[in-house]
Amino acid sequence: MTQKEKGLPIANQIRRLRFEHGEMTQSELAEKIGMTRQTIAAIEAGKYSPSLEAAFRIAHVFGAKLDEVFQWED
């Protein structure tokens, strides 16, 4: 099921990027960007769209560009 089918038109690669970065846990990512683990889980599952600032913070943790982490699904 795509993110769009889940309700939000924004897909993300957070799960893949976490595993590519030493199998980083949701809690570790949450701590790095000052969020709760539940919020990271909601973003990953496409249930919550983060603010632009939070999206940049997430991308910064992975050393990736914003569009490598989040993609708009038409």
Add this chain to the structure above:
Amino acid sequence: MSFREKSAWITVVTVLACFGVYFGAIATGNVSGRGLETLHLLLLCVVGLVVLRMALNLIVTLTTPKDGRAPKDEREMLIQWRSHTLGYYVLVVLALGLFVPVHMGHTALDMANFALLDVVVATLVVAVAQIAMFRRGA
């Protein structure tokens, strides 16, 4: 379950328990709904609510100290804002509904109890909305 969701559950449980006793006693006629007896029961219920909430929040904070200290993140603030907005509208509608018992000849103490019930219902709506939004994602 996040710390804030647990906190919302604590609100639901404690408000239902304490004000359930108060309004239950009035509805069943165990207290008259008038006079000092009612006031004393209300004070007892409010004190019980505060003590129960503090105890449960302390338990939750001690079991998950890191979550308890962490500031609200943007999703939690959004959930708080949405739930309080909903609670505000519920409170406004219920407050307007207070005109009904006025015309039915209720006493000032009855009206105070109706107003208190409005606040209790709005509080429950806020907490239940928070739980629903936490469960749903946002």
